[in-house]
Amino acid sequence: MNRSNRLAWVAFILVLNLISVALADTYTIGPNGINSTGLLDFDGMPLTGVGAVIGQVEQGRPGDADVGDDADHRNTTTNPAGVFIQDNPGNPTPNTADVREHAQEVAGVMISTDTEDGDSPPEVDNDIAPTGVAPGASLFSSAYVTLDTAGYDDALLTMQFIATRPNMRAINNSWGKPKPNANDPLNGNSQLTLGFDWIASRYDVLQLVAGDQGDVADQPVPKGNFNGMTIARSEKATDGVYRQVSDRNNYDADAEGDRTSIDLLAPGDDIELNLFNDAHRITAGGTSYARYNRKLWMRS
Secondary structure: OOHHHHHHHHHHHHHHOOOOOOOOOOOOOOOOOOOOHHHHHHHHOOOOOOOOEEEEEEOOEOOOHHHOOOHHHOEOOEOOOEEEEOOEOOOOOOOOOOEOHHHHHHHHHHHOOOOOOOOOOOOOOOOOOOOOOOOOOEEEEEEOOOOOHHHHHHHHHHHHHHHOOOOEEEEEEOOOEOOOOOOOOOOOOOHHHHHHHHHHHHOOOEEEEEOOEOOOOOOOEOOOOOOOEEEEEEEEOOOOOEEEEOOOEOOOOOOOOOOOOOOEEEEOOOEEEEOHHHOEEEEOOOHHHHHHHHHHHOOO
């Protein structure tokens, strides 16, 4: 499937409802969210992501029992096809600081097979399970480790490595970095954003990046990209439907010129997530979790 066809699938799913970038549980993939549950058994051809290959790049990686991670560093319902550190193939050292909970949560939104309501905290009984949008997809995830502008090269090499996994379709980037100079315009010309766009074009993958949130938009690149998609977060309206723009989005670092840094809005608040050791958590949310639900268009 070429890039134009993939984008057509994105548009088709958006017609069903507002798709979220990284958010998924049995509520947000239902009629009040992206309304994808009916597609899990679509005319006998379930759109579960089986056969699709997707990627994840973050400062850390999710846990994976296949590389020796113990229960405290992985989740049995979220099983990546491969995990890496930096741009190097092979099994990373298990149980290091490079295994991070945020990466685990994001991976769960994409591929979790968990159908149980974990009721975490215990007093919460919401009948919601942290099921992923594409539980049958093969996820390849890598940590790039380094921080700030010094990590531009490492992040790009990591993206390129994930983009070259066979049949890769989309890469989720739940992170951002500062501009090289604070006063530089957000015009898509930073090294990181240029590389982000080049990887999308060169390897025909859909690059997804989280929108800004919080009081200060201090990590605006590569959100000013041209060839990827930047996702903001939605919240529940008074009727419980994810159709309202979250007030936790930040628009202080919009792209220069007659364009916007936000391409799509997706459920991002009050999401139930998978944690390490098969635990659950209900979080205030984030643009990271909004971005995961966007993965629904991935089909084999």
